[in-house]
Amino acid sequence: MSGEKISSNEAIDAALHLDGDPDHVKQFYEDWAKTYNIDTTGSEYTGPAIAANLLQQHLTNKNSELLDAGCGTGLVGVELQALGYSNLDGFDLSDSMVELAAATGAYRQVLGSIDMMRAAESYAAASYDAILSVGVFTLGHVPPEALQVLLKLTRAGGLLVISTRTHYYDQTNFQQVVDDLTSSKQAELIQLIKDAPYNNDGDGHYWVLRKTG
Numbered sequence: 611m612s613g614e615k616i617s618s619n620e621a622i623d624a625a626l627h628l629d630g631d632p633d634h635v636k637q638f639y640e641d642w643a644k645t646y647n648i649d650t651t652g653s654e655y656t657g658p659a660i661a662a663n664l665l666q667q668h669l670t671n672k673n674s675e676l677l678d679a680g681c682g683t684g685l686v687g688v689e690l691q692a693l694g695y696s697n698l699d700g701f702d703l704s705d706s707m708v709e710l711a712a713a714t715g716a717y718r719q720v721l722g723s724i725d726m727m728r729a730a731e732s733y734a735a736a737s738y739d740a741i742l743s744v745g746v747f748t749l750g751h752v753p754p755e756a757l758q759v760l761l762k763l764t765r766a767g768g769l770l771v772i773s774t775r776t777h778y779y780d781q782t783n784f785q786q787v788v789d790d791l792t793s794s795k796q797a798e799l800i801q802l803i804k805d806a807p808y809n810n811d812g813d814g815h816y817w818v819l820r821k822t823g
């Protein structure tokens with residue numbers, strides 16, 4: 611990956627230059643956890659609020675079982691709790707991030723040291739009504755194929771709500787992975803908001819997929 615500057619915030623820029631190796635990503639976030647909320651709030655990070663509101667448009671039952679994949683410090687959980695959702699679990703690679711997520715009180719259960727690509731080893735198939743993943747499908751973090759893993763954990767008729775940074779979408783095969791899931795009728799794309807606010811470095815896309823079957 612090029613060393614070109616992506617973000618004016620030093621920590622966010624370093625995150626976007628990670629190499630996707632789960633050990634490296636985990637260590638990076640263990641170190642960043644304490645100041646993550648300050649850095650992201652300072653960058654006008656709107657991803658969690660937009661994703662939570664999108665979910666509410668499509669899933670009105672507040673007792674639905676939700677999973678926040680790559681929950682970090684719990685910013686998505688806080689938004690979902692404010693909207694009245696109460697059955698929310700979360701996982702993340704980083705234990706320090708997850709500790710902060712647990713401290714928000716927004717989650718029923720949070721697990722650390724979980725790699726999204728191997729999440730099916732820790733969660734039963736078809737066990738959530740909706741899975742959200744915000745800020746994780748981003749450069750240097752997870753490959754687009756992680757979408758397939760999250761879909762497996764989703765119940766038939768359930769939802770995936772995903773953000774993609776614009777440069778991640780442009781530089782990966784994310785669209786191809788979505789096309790494969792829809793053309794094979796495993797999922798249906800029910801909403802896509804392109805070039806919506808994400809943070810003060812640039813825009814993001816927000817995807818809502820429904821698992822078929």
Ligand SMILES: C[S@@+](CC[C@H](N)C(=O)[O-])C[C@H]1O[C@@H](n2cnc3c(N)ncnc32)[C@H](O)[C@@H]1O
Pocket residue numbers: 632635636639657658679680681682683684685686701702703704707724725726727743744745746751752
């Ligand atoms: C930019 S933060 C986003 C956190 C949170 N969702 C938010 O919106 O604030 C990215 C998070 O993804 C997690 N992450 C990155 N790669 C991961 C992987 N392979 N499996 C699980 N979590 C991962 C990181 O540890 C970090 O907490």
